[in-house]
Amino acid sequence: MRLIWLIFGLVSLALGVIGILLPILPTVPFMLLSAFFFSKSSERLHHWLITHPKFGPSIEDWQRNGAINRRIKWYSTVSIVAAYGLSFAFGFQPIILILQGFILGAVLVFIWTRPEA
Structure with missing residues (x-):
């Protein structure tokens, strides 16, 4: 099951990165999804994402206060x-x-x- 969560996390991370370049695709929701999926599959990737200087603050704001x-x-x-x-x-x-x-x-x-x- 961890492999499936990891794949979902990587796909949502990729979509979020693409969203940086394409205004039609949202970045932050995909990063939130990635954080969720990585929390289920990879502690290392989860930590990397939530401490990332660009993406981490938005994820933290959402997780703490919505x-x-x-x-x-x-x-x-x-x-x-x-x-x-x-x-x-x-x-x-x-x-x-x-x-x-x-x-x-x-x-x-x-x-x-x-x-x-």
Whole structure:
């Protein structure tokens, strides 16, 4: 089972790193997932991630208080608006835009109702 947790952790870590470059893919949620998966599979990787200078503070804020840093909230908002704007610009079907708008709106509500670090 540890191997499965490790694979999930590595995949979510890779997606989080890709999210640094792509505004459509969120980084912090994937890092949170990685921390969870690594806690089940690799103490060394878990420690590395939670003490990482870039990712560690966000993970710690979430684990302690369920908090999201204001800078991360704004970055997430801009990324979500950009992703929706691209969908609109590419002419996605109205049903897709409505569904995407509902889901992204719910994500924004969740993000902005979390306490701040």
